[in-house]
Amino acid sequence: MIRIAEILKQGKPGDELTVAGWVRTKRELKDFSFLEVNDGSCLSNLQVILEPTLPEYGTLLKRLNTGASLQVNGILSESPSKGQNIELRADRLTVFGDADPLDYPLQKKRHSFEFLRTIAHLRPRTNTIGAVMRVKNAAANSIHRFFQERGFLWIQSPIITASDCEGAGEMFKVTSLDLERLSGKVDYDLDFFGQKAYLTVSGQLEAEVMAMAFSNVYTFGPTFRAENSNTSRHLAEFWMVEPEMAFCDLQGDQDLAESFLKEVFKSVIENCPEDMEFFDQRIDQSVLSTADNIINKEFARITYTEAVELLLKSPKTFEYSVEWGIDLQSEHERYLAEELFKRPVIVTNYPKNIKAFYMRLNDDDQTVAAMDILVPKIGEIIGGSQREERLDVLEQRMLSCDIPSSQLWWYLDLRRYGTVPHAGFGLGFERLVQLMTGMSNIRDVIAFARTPGNAEF
C-alpha cells in the first residue's frame, strides 16, 4: 500500500491509488465532505474528498469520525483549497473500524502531555508523539550509520548481568525464586543463575572486552536503572549508545563524541525537515537554532576545576552550593551550557571520588580522565572516560571502591593480557531525542515510559 508521505511528495494529479489510515477530522459541507487522513508516515494528512455519488455516502459519513480506520480508492487531483497541493477524490471507501465520538479519547483538540501519558496506547496517533517517533527512528538510523561508516562493530551486550558497572547500586534484581515464599536470608546459589543477577545499567564492561579484540565497537540497546528519581530526565528503562575504542585517549574520546552529535543532528535535520519544523513552531522555538548551534559551533571544552571556578564566579544563586569535589547538579550543568557558553560544553577531569572505578587516574592522583557533555535544557547528555588500563592502579582503585576483584576477574584479565589505552562514552538516547525535539519531559520521547510507580502499557 502506498504511504501518504510518498503521495504528498510524488503524487501527480490523475494518479489512481489506494490509501489506508485513520481519520483525523471530518468536515461536512452541503455538496461534499472532506476527510483529513493520516497513516503515520508523515506529519501531514492527506485530504480526501467524498462526494454524494460515493456508494453509501450517508452511512459512511456517519461512521467516518475522528479515529476511525479506513481504506480509500480514488484519483488524485489538484486541490483548489489552500493548505495542500493535491487531494484524493474517493471512488470507493471501506471503514475497517469505528471510533465512537462519544468515547474516543483523542478528539480533535489540544490535550496535555500529562493526559496523553495516561493513554499511551493511543497517543502515538497524535501529531507530537508521531513526530517524536519519526525523529527517533531517523536518529537511530543515523547513529548506526555514523559508526558503521567508521568501521565500528555493533555488539550486543547482555541485558542480564552480575556486575554493577557504575557502582551506584541502582540495579533491578533478576530472579526466578518465588518471592512470596521467601523469608529471611536468600540462598542465591539456588537461584536461576546460581548467583545474584541484575538488569544491566550499562554495556560498557562487555564493550571493553570486545574493544580488546575488535578495536572499535559500539552497543546500542536498553539499559535499566532503579534510581528513584522522578525527574523530567530520568527513566528506569532507557536506551544507551556506548562506543568503546582501543588505542584512544580522552582527547580522542571527546573528538568522537563531538563529531558524533554533530553528524546525528545534521542527518535528522536533513531527513525529518517537516517534523523538526513542527517542533520548532509548536514545542520549543529554539529547536532549530539549537540544532544549528550543535552542528556549526565548536563545543566548549573545560576541566572540572575550571567549571567549579566559573560556577563560583557566577552571579547566579544555586540551590546546591558549589565547591571543588561536589558532583555537578543539573542546575550547574545547565547554567554552564545554557547561560554561560550557550552551546554544548565538555567538562573533563572530575574528582575521582565522584566517578566510577573504571576511569583512568590522572597524575595528580585526585582526578580521573572523565568527560561529560553538557547541553542546554538537559544538562548531562553524554558521560564517558578514558579507562584505567594499568592493572595495579585498577586493582587499587577497586579496593578503595569496595569492589571485590573476584567478581570482575575477567575485566582485570583484560589488563593482564595485551592491555591498551582505551576510552569510550555513553549517550542517553532519549535525552538526545529530548534535545532534538525540545520535548521537556523524557516520558514523552519514549513510547512506553517506565518510571517509579509506572509500568502500565
Ligand code: 4AD
Ligand atoms: O553517565 P552514565 O551513567 O555513564 C555510563 O553508564 C557509562 N558506562 C557510559 C560509558 O562510558 N560507556 O550514563 C550515560 C548517559 C548519561 O549521560 C545520560 O544521558 C544517560 O546515559 N542516562 C539516562 N537517561 C535516561 N534515564 C536515566 N535514568 C539515565 N541515566 C543515565
Ligand code: MG
Ligand atoms: Mg554520568
